[in-house]
Amino acid sequence: MRDKSDILVIGAGVVGGAIARELSKYKVKIILIEKENDVSYGVSKANSGVLHTGLYYPPGSLKAKLCVEGRLMFPKLATQLNVPYKLCGKHVIARTEDECKDLENLKNVGENNGVKGLKIISGEELKKQEPNIDAISALYSPVAGIIPPYLFTIASAENALENGVKILVNTKVLDIKEVDSGYKLKTTKGVFHSTIIVNSAGLYADRISAMIGLDKYKLYPCRGEYLLLDKNCSSLINSMIYPVPPKVAGVLGVHLTPTLEGNILIGPTAEFIRNREAPATTKEKIKQLIDGAKQLLPKIPLNQIIYAFSGVRSKITPPEEKDSRDFIIQEDLRNFFNLIGIESPGLTSAPAIAKMVVQMIEQNIDLTEK
Numbered sequence: 001m002r003d004k005s006d007i008l009v010i011g012a013g014v015v016g017g018a019i020a021r022e023l024s025k026y027k028v029k030i031i032l033i034e035k036e037n038d039v040s041y042g043v044s045k046a047n048s049g050v051l052h053t054g055l056y057y058p059p060g061s062l063k064a065k066l067c068v069e070g071r072l073m074f075p076k077l078a079t080q081l082n083v084p085y086k087l088c089g090k091h092v093i094a095r096t097e098d099e100c101k102d103l104e105n106l107k108n109v110g111e112n113n114g115v116k117g118l119k120i121i122s123g124e125e126l127k128k129q130e131p132n133i134d135a136i137s138a139l140y141s142p143v144a145g146i147i148p149p150y151l152f153t154i155a156s157a158e159n160a161l162e163n164g165v166k167i168l169v170n171t172k173v174l175d176i177k178e179v180d181s182g183y184k185l186k187t188t189k190g191v192f193h194s195t196i197i198v199n200s201a202g203l204y205a206d207r208i209s210a211m212i213g214l215d216k217y218k219l220y221p222c223r224g225e226y227l228l229l230d231k232n233c234s235s236l237i238n239s240m241i242y243p244v245p246p247k248v249a250g251v252l253g254v255h256l257t258p259t260l261e262g263n264i265l266i267g268p269t270a271e272f273i274r275n276r277e278a279p280a281t282t283k284e285k286i287k288q289l290i291d292g293a294k295q296l297l298p299k300i301p302l303n304q305i306i307y308a309f310s311g312v313r314s315k316i317t318p319p320e321e322k323d324s325r326d327f328i329i330q331e332d333l334r335n336f337f338n339l340i341g342i343e344s345p346g347l348t349s350a351p352a353i354a355k356m357v358v359q360m361i362e363q364n365i366d367l368t369e370k
């Protein structure tokens with residue numbers, strides 16, 4: 001037996017890192033296991049990096065609750081962890097009368113979710129804030145923000161490490177067995193034993209769950225491609241610019257996101273793929289991104305595109321379903337906690353997910369603060 005822990009967290013993405021950090025406040029032995037070379041090598045390294053406010057998720061859902069709670073936690077948390085962030089605000093723009101009605105709906109959903117400060121503004125008002133954007137009207141969300149997702153993940157994991165969490169990279173979980181006193185894990189670095197398991201393996205969470213016989217989950221990988229504009233374009237927009245979301249489950253449409261480094265991100269696309277390890281970019285989707293960006297910002301300088309990349313969403317919603325399914329965060333077996341389908345707004349929600357998981361664990365074992 002290589003190592004024993006009270007709680008073993010599988011997956012050092014933004015969610016596993018936040019959970020390990022939250023747990024590190026208590027007198028328990030925690031191990032965080034990651035199959036890749038370093039933390040933040042999964043979905044958490046390539047996404048929009050947006051701190052969402054909660055416009056898109058059905059009131060009462062975990063996505064709505066955890067997104068709103070998580071977003072509110074970020075300013076303090078990012079400051080504590082010394083991670084840069086900016087509440088640059090966001091405009092969802094309407095270019096037809098029908099889209100203006102959609103903005104009203106988004107505003108209502110947001111307000112029902114407890115989002116503060118939402119305002120519908122005219123095209124003229126928008127022009128004052130965003131001189132390069134044309135629209136009939138826009139929904140303004142002043143508290144939406146941006147953060148480099150990898151920096152936040154690394155900082156959470158480092159803080160957990162400083163607080164005594166053991167982090168093992170290059171350690172892939174291969175099999176899990178239930179034993180009398182908890183769970184026995186076979187990994188590429190030997191056998192581990194833990195009383196409690198938290199499965200936050202992102203795109204592979206369904207496979208981890210299946211290892212223990214819970215094969216009821218299936219994740220549908222959905223690739224999102226991006227283009228990056230050079231920093232000399234930074235003055236083109238001052239806030240995030242989103243279209244009214246298309247009527248596709250969990251997809252927000254190609255948008256423009258300023259980065260803290262001064263670039264502008266264009267994307268993401270949404271394409272269901274078979275292979276989870278396929279972070280490619282394609283000619284077809286690059287064209288779609290350029291068309292989408294031109295609709296938001298007609299004078300976008302295409303010769304300033306300097307990079308293309310993609311990330312893969314871990315969707316629990318099958319491609320044929322219209323409405324996006326909620327996050328699954330539950331104790332599926334005694335002391336075995338599954339986190340499945342943690343797609344967007346998973347980054348924003350991560351700190352609140354961590355608090356929720358700790359509260360669930362607290363029902364089973366004594367958590368004494370250090």
Ligand SMILES: Cc1cc2nc3c(=O)[nH]c(=O)nc-3n(C[C@H](O)[C@H](O)[C@H](O)COP(=O)(O)OP(=O)(O)OC[C@H]3O[C@@H](n4cnc5c(N)ncnc54)[C@H](O)[C@@H]3O)c2cc1C
Nearest residue numbers: 011013015035042043044047048050173202224346347348
């Ligand atoms: C295109 C795109 C855009 C997005 N935009 C946003 C956004 O703007 N705002 C927002 O809030 N959210 C956004 N998201 C969602 C957000 O990125 C995810 O919800 C979040 O990163 C999920 O984190 P995670 O820790 O669950 O997964 P991951 O980061 O994938 O972490 C899971 C980890 O588990 C490891 N692992 C898997 N299997 C094993 C194993 N067998 N043994 C050991 N380790 C294993 C993986 O290597 C990985 O590092 C976006 C996602 C995508 C794809």
